[in-house]
Amino acid sequence: MSPPRAPPRLAVFKLASCDGCQLTLLDCENELLEVTRHLEIADFREASSAVIEGPYDVALVEGSVTTEEDRRRIQEIRASSSNLVTIGACATAGGIQALRNFADVEEFRRNIYPSPEYIRVLATSTPVRDHVPVDVELRGCPISKHQLLELISALLTHRAPDLPHDSVCVECKRRGNVCVLVARGTPCLGPVTQAGCGAVCPAFDRGCYGCFGPQGTPNAPSMTHRLHELGMSRAEVSRVFRTFNAASPEFRRASEGEEREGESA
Amino acid sequence: MPLPSAGPPWVLDRKDLGLLLASLRSSGYRVIGPRVRDGAILYDEVKEEGELPIGWRDRQEAGTYRLQRSEDLRVFDFHLGPQGWKPYLFPPHHLLWTARKDGGTFRVESGATTDGGPLAFLGVRACELAALRVSERVFEGGVPDPTFRDRRATLLIVAVECSSSAPTCFCPSMRTGPEVTQGFDIVLRELFSPWGHRFLIEAGTDRGRELLQPLPLRAAAEEDLADLEAQRHRVREGIHRALPVEEARGVILANLEHPRWEEVGRRCLACANCTMVCPTCFCSTTEEVPSLSGEETQRYRRWDSCFGLGFTQLHASSVRSSIPSRYRQWMSHKLATWWDQFGSSGCVGCGRCITWCPVGIDLTEEFAALRTKAASTGSRAGGVPA
Numbered sequence: 001m002s003p004p005r006a007p008p009r010l011a012v013f014k015l016a017s018c019d020g021c022q023l024t025l026l027d028c029e030n031e032l033l034e035v036t037r038h039l040e041i042a043d044f045r046e047a048s049s050a051v052i053e054g055p056y057d058v059a060l061v062e063g064s065v066t067t068e069e070d071r072r073r074i075q076e077i078r079a080s081s082s083n084l085v086t087i088g089a090c091a092t093a094g095g096i097q098a099l100r101n102f103a104d105v106e107e108f109r110r111n112i113y114p115s116p117e118y119i120r121v122l123a124t125s126t127p128v129r130d131h132v133p134v135d136v137e138l139r140g141c142p143i144s145k146h147q148l149l150e151l152i153s154a155l156l157t158h159r160a161p162d163l164p165h166d167s168v169c170v171e172c173k174r175r176g177n178v179c180v181l182v183a184r185g186t187p188c189l190g191p192v193t194q195a196g197c198g199a200v201c202p203a204f205d206r207g208c209y210g211c212f213g214p215q216g217t218p219n220a221p222s223m224t225h226r227l228h229e230l231g232m233s234r235a236e237v238s239r240v241f242r243t244f245n246a247a248s249p250e251f252r253r254a255s256e257g258e259e260r261e262g263e264s265a
Numbered sequence: 266m267p268l269p270s271a272g273p274p275w276v277l278d279r280k281d282l283g284l285l286l287a288s289l290r291s292s293g294y295r296v297i298g299p300r301v302r303d304g305a306i307l308y309d310e311v312k313e314e315g316e317l318p319i320g321w322r323d324r325q326e327a328g329t330y331r332l333q334r335s336e337d338l339r340v341f342d343f344h345l346g347p348q349g350w351k352p353y354l355f356p357p358h359h360l361l362w363t364a365r366k367d368g369g370t371f372r373v374e375s376g377a378t379t380d381g382g383p384l385a386f387l388g389v390r391a392c393e394l395a396a397l398r399v400s401e402r403v404f405e406g407g408v409p410d411p412t413f414r415d416r417r418a419t420l421l422i423v424a425v426e427c428s429s430s431a432p433t434c435f436c437p438s439m440r441t442g443p444e445v446t447q448g449f450d451i452v453l454r455e456l457f458s459p460w461g462h463r464f465l466i467e468a469g470t471d472r473g474r475e476l477l478q479p480l481p482l483r484a485a486a487e488e489d490l491a492d493l494e495a496q497r498h499r500v501r502e503g504i505h506r507a508l509p510v511e512e513a514r515g516v517i518l519a520n521l522e523h524p525r526w527e528e529v530g531r532r533c534l535a536c537a538n539c540t541m542v543c544p545t546c547f548c549s550t551t552e553e554v555p556s557l558s559g560e561e562t563q564r565y566r567r568w569d570s571c572f573g574l575g576f577t578q579l580h581a582s583s584v585r586s587s588i589p590s591r592y593r594q595w596m597s598h599k600l601a602t603w604w605d606q607f608g609s610s611g612c613v614g615c616g617r618c619i620t621w622c623p624v625g626i627d628l629t630e631e632f633a634a635l636r637t638k639a640a641s642t643g644s645r646a647g648g649v650p651a
Contacts (some may be wrong), residue, residue, distance in 0.1 A: 035557060124279030146314050156559065157559060169536040169537055169538045169623075170541065170570060170573065174540065174541075178302070178304060179347060182328060182622075183303070192534065192536075217587075219533065222534055222624055223624075226328075
């Protein structure tokens with residue numbers, strides 16, 4: 001990231017998404033006033049209708065590209081932002097709406113909507129980086145408040161943000177959680193998923209759902225093998241890889257492989 | 266009453282175990298010991314005897330751990346749990362210092378090295394005592410780590426000798442157990458037989474002897490010692506995994522290009538669980554948490570792992586980008602180059618890395634694969650350096 005001028009001007013944009021990630025900025029309740037002292041929040045329509053025109057020092061972009069309009073807008077956002085930060089599983093991997101990438105959108109359009117002629121969408125949901133260069137990605141569904149503040153802090157001090165590519169297991173162990181996969185046989189995607197959430201699900205006896213997408217070097221084939229040993233069918237394994245990060249390359253390969261094997265079996 | 270001597274051992278009745286706990290606590294120790302939590306036996310603060318895992322045991326295999334009720338009410342009839350004593354001496358996330366702007370300069374204030382008074386570890390097994398000795402060389406061998414040093418300096422160790430073994434144990438071949446022979450203030454050996462449920466108890470230090478003073482002890486009789494001998498025999502008989510410590514360094518260093526590394530790399534998840542549960546893995550990284558105002562910054566130390574992609578990140582990319590290269594790094598450091606760095610094996614044979622590997626990779630099996638297919642062992646490097 002190139003160092004921004006002070007006080008940096010921040011804008012928040014959304015494409016196809018649920019708004020949960022940009023709400024994380026508002027969730028920084030105790031830190032929010034401090035944030036606004038150091039950043040000029042120029043365009044954040046979830047919070048205020050007052051809008052300051054670009055260019056911006058940093059744009060936080062949530063959501064995936066699912067329409068021609070998105071495709072055009074992301075080019076405009078890129079052109080008006082020195083630093084483009086994508087936030088959340090939609091913007092970094094295509095989101096849950098990328099399930100369409102495995103199906104026929106035209107069929108959905110005809111069968112579901114009473115007036116399909118009003119629905120104009122692309123056949124795929126794609127991450128922002130497929131369309132424009134991205135400076136930093138914050139993973140998660142939703143993103144972590146801690147990582148968002150770390151990003152803002154890094155931006156203000158002109159340093160690289162600390163966003164480890166480790167597995168969720170590392171956070172689980174630091175937190176003192178007992179491994180739900182080993183001690184309970186609960187299917188858990190923690191070993192192939194990137195840290196950042198603070199291992200919140202295993203802390204409550206749930207397996208990891210993979211919200212933060214693939215870790216730095218995910219070994220999805222070995223994970224898949226283990227999930228089978230824990231009793232999951234090929235269809236079930238395919239489904240656990242097809243959630244918020246279904247279209248991330250490693251998770252996509254895993255789910256497609258299971259689907260193929262399931263069909264040929 | 267004179268202090269109990271170093272030997273022959275004394276006997277503490279099962280019903281009086283609570284008095285030992287009370288003696289530790291009234292002497293100012295925060296007692297950390299085994300407790301049942303979240304389907305496992307973890308080390309946590311113990312205030313009352315009833316909090317100990319009485320009548321619980323575990324079933325362990327590679328990649329599997331299950332807690333279950335045992336048939337009797339033995340207190341220490343379980344094996345190693347998901348985490349050792351490491352977090353108490355080398356915390357997973359720990360404030361090292363805070364720096365604040367002060368006019369044209371800044372002030373640095375050290376973080377607290379301890380979190381309260383002295384600790385007493387209750388239930389340290391032989392392999393864990395060995396791990397503690399390894400950690401002392403790591404953290405105190407050169408420039409001492411203040412956090413480890415301060416916590417270790419006031420630490421009291423109540424060891425418990427294993428009265429059974431888990432299938433994942435391999436301490437005999439690592440020469441670290443299962444008998445407790447050194448490094449304790451007090452050691453308990455739980456005996457459960459027709460002669461009764463009791464503990465052989467022995468002090469290893471003056472501090473330990475003082476703590477035994479208020480306890481109602483009797484001198485061990487012949488049947489107590491016979492029970493112990495039979496129990497020790499049973500424990501050793503039950504251990505089937507092995508990784509011969511004398512051979513480890515030579516075999517590893519002679520097989521750094523072995524095809525097994527690629528093979529294990531296909532199974533390894535690079536999730537880092539083995540390093541997180543290893544009682545001797547000590548890698549950490551630092552994180553900087555500056556306030557948004559830039560007036561203050563906090564530096565933390567957090568556990569890190571050689572299995573992470575970022576561990577060898579230089580300016581452009583990671584040195585060990587492949588999973589096989591990371592598994593080889595971990596295993597060869599643990600079993601071989603640790604000798605060159607610290608003068609001992611880094612492995613103590615506790616088997617935690619085997620149980621807590623989500624895909625059940627077995628260090629002893631990987632070693633055996635390297636050894637049996639080894640073209641030659643010791644051609645490029647000898648065994649354990651003198």
